[in-house]
Amino acid sequence: MHEGKTITKRKEKMEKSSYECVKKAYKDVSLQELRDRLAEFAEVRGWKQYHSPRNLLLALVGEVGELSEIFQWRGEVARGLPNWSSDDKEHLEEELSDVLLYLIQLADVCGLDLGQAALAKIVKNARKYPVINQKSS
Numbered sequence: 001m002h003e004g005k006t007i008t009k010r011k012e013k014m015e016k017s018s019y020e021c022v023k024k025a026y027k028d029v030s031l032q033e034l035r036d037r038l039a040e041f042a043e044v045r046g047w048k049q050y051h052s053p054r055n056l057l058l059a060l061v062g063e064v065g066e067l068s069e070i071f072q073w074r075g076e077v078a079r080g081l082p083n084w085s086s087d088d089k090e091h092l093e094e095e096l097s098d099v100l101l102y103l104i105q106l107a108d109v110c111g112l113d114l115g116q117a118a119l120a121k122i123v124k125n126a127r128k129y130p131v132i133n134q135k136s137s
């Protein structure tokens with residue numbers, strides 16, 4: 001194998017194992033935690049200047065496109081993704097995360113509290129769609 005490729009593979013392996021550690025260490029991740037980490041991520045890279053609401057929205061839409069590609073041409077997909085490979089599931093996790101991370105950043109640069117807004121919206125939805133008849137499942 002080419003030396004560069006070996007280094008890349010090793011790097012990918014290290015990244016994967018540190019990613020597994022992060023997943024184990026943080027069970028309940030808050031939107032606030034993600035927002036703060038993202039703000040720091042952008043700050044230390046000097047990217048804050050590019051993270052305008054419009055740019056973040058466009059980035060978000062781009063990631064929604066990448067997320068859609070995973071489902072494209074697969075036909076209907078069963079809940080729990082029983083026939084998907086672990087690579088496919090990992091890919092899905094990454095694209096879902098990209099969408100979430102841009103969404104959180106968008107809300108942040110707009111000065112909005114996404115967690116509070118989402119809770120308020122759930123309450124509003126419940127008022128709009130009252131429970132009429134509970135079906136047994």
Ligand SMILES: Nc1ccn([C@H]2C[C@H](O)[C@@H](COP(=O)(O)OP(=O)(O)OP(=O)(O)O)O2)c(=O)n1
Nearest residue numbers: 038041042047050063066097098099101102105
């Ligand atoms: N200016 C930027 C660039 C990236 N990101 C973060 C948010 C996303 O989680 C991820 C997006 O990175 P890429 O643009 O490299 O997109 P992908 O990870 O989807 O890579 P690719 O498009 O090569 O599949 O990085 C960010 O916060 N701000």
